[in-house]
Amino acid sequence: MNEGNLFIVMAPSGAGKTSLVNALVEREGRTNLRISISHTTRPKRPGEIDGENYYFVDDSTFMAMLENSEFIESAEVYGHRYGTSQLWVKDTLRSGVSVILEIDWQGAAQIRHIMPDACTIFILPPSVETLRERLTQRAQDDPDTIERRMTQAAEDISHVAEADFVVVNADFDTALEDLQAIIRSQRLTWDYQARNQPDLLGRLADTAG
Numbered sequence: 001m002n003e004g005n006l007f008i009v010m011a012p013s014g015a016g017k018t019s020l021v022n023a024l025v026e027r028e029g030r031t032n033l034r035i036s037i038s039h040t041t042r043p044k045r046p047g048e049i050d051g052e053n054y055y056f057v058d059d060s061t062f063m064a065m066l067e068n069s070e071f072i073e074s075a076e077v078y079g080h081r082y083g084t085s086q087l088w089v090k091d092t093l094r095s096g097v098s099v100i101l102e103i104d105w106q107g108a109a110q111i112r113h114i115m116p117d118a119c120t121i122f123i124l125p126p127s128v129e130t131l132r133e134r135l136t137q138r139a140q141d142d143p144d145t146i147e148r149r150m151t152q153a154a155e156d157i158s159h160v161a162e163a164d165f166v167v168v169n170a171d172f173d174t175a176l177e178d179l180q181a182i183i184r185s186q187r188l189t190w191d192y193q194a195r196n197q198p199d200l201l202g203r204l205a206d207t208a209g
Contacts, residue, residue, distance in 0.1 A: 002096040002196070003058045003093055003094060003096060003118075003195055004033075004092065004093040004095070004096055004097045004098035004099060005093075005098045005099075005119060005183075005186050005187065005192065006089065006093060006098070006099050006111075006115055006119065007033075007099065007100040007101065007105060007113060007115070007118070007119050007120075007121060007182075007183065007186075008101045008107075008108045008118050008119070008121065009021055009100060009102050009103075009121045009122075009144070009158070010103065010104060010105050010108055010120065010121070010123070010156070010163060011120045011122065011123035011124070011136065011153065011156070011159065011169075012124075012125070012131060012149075012152070012153030012156040012157055012168035013153060014131045014134040014135040014138070014149065014153070014168045015123045015124060015125045015126065015131065015169055016123065016131075016134070016135075016172065016175070017102055017123050018102060019076075019172070020169065020172070020175055020176055020179060021035060021100055021102055021169075021179075022035070023086060023172075023176050024071070024100070024176060024179050024180060024183070024188065025100070025174070026065070028141045028180070028183065030097075030160075032097065032098060033097065033099075033100060033183065034092060034097050034098070034099055035098070035099075035100050036084050036085070036088065036089055036100065036101045036102075037051065037052070037053070037054060037055060037100075037103070038048070038054055038055070038082050038083060038084050038102075038103075039054065039055040039056075039057050039062060039065065039071075039082070039083045039084075039085070040054045040055070040056060040057070040062075040081065040082045040083075041056075041057060041058065041059050041062050041079060041080050042054075042078075042080035042081075042082075043057075043058055043080075043169050044115050045058075045140065047127075053169075058089065058107060059068050059081065060190045063171040065083065066081075066083065069086070069155070070083075070085060070086060070087065071083035071084055071085065071086060072084050072086035072089055072110070072111055072115075073101075073103060073104050073106075073107035073108075073110040073111050074110075074113040075103070075104060075107050077104065078145075078148070080105075081155070082103070083155045084101060084103065084107070086110075087116075087122075098183070100115075105156060105159035105162060108120055108162070108163075109162075117191065119164055119165070119186050120162070120163040120164045120165070121163060121164065121166075121167060121179065121182060122160045122162075122165070122166050122167070123166075123168075123169050124157065124160065124166060124167070124168045124169065124170070125169060126131060126170035128150075128153075131150070131171075132146070132150060133151060135149055138154065147169050150199060151197040156169065160161075167173060167179060167182075202208055
């Protein structure tokens with residue numbers, strides 16, 4: 001059975017990461033690519049569904065999972081905890097489906113220690129002004145929270161060079177095409193083909209020999 005690829009998407013809040021990832025999975029299909037659903041201790045926002053957007057848990061439940069090493073990565077962001085299920089990620093990859101994670105640079109660093117072959121993608125806004133405008137227009141945060149997010153964005157963006165790929169989300173459709181190109185390119189690497197087509201490559205090598 002083919003083994004999927006692990007993709008990590010990082011971005012400052014307001015860069016359009018979630019909208020792009022959702023559109024990407026819609027194009028690729030859930031049989032090829034799935035979004036990992038994180039556990040979090042933060043409250044649900046209007047319209048969010050438990051088990052679809054996040055698994056919403058209380059702090060004691062989260063800490064018990066953390067102590068049991070159930071997370072492949074975890075972080076505290078704006079006073080709330082987030083974590084990604086290690087078992088779900090590995091089982092999904094083994095089933096042949098690629099997994100995409102929406103996490104920050106700290107979580108990405110944790111995962112790279114465990115799974116160094118993960119492909120990392122950083123999504124940037126076209127400007128600081130555009131980022132502030134998007135945060136304001138989505139009307140999810142008060143002015144103080146927006147300022148905290150802008151400060152955090154500067155810290156996040158300082159880690160952009162740690163990513164394998166960088167996508168600037170100036171135009172949504174173009175950024176989506178860029179993401180799809182990255183996903184497809186990773187299925188054409190030597191490592192991926194050697195992992196998933198060993199018999200074919202072996203026969204061809206014997207013929208060439």
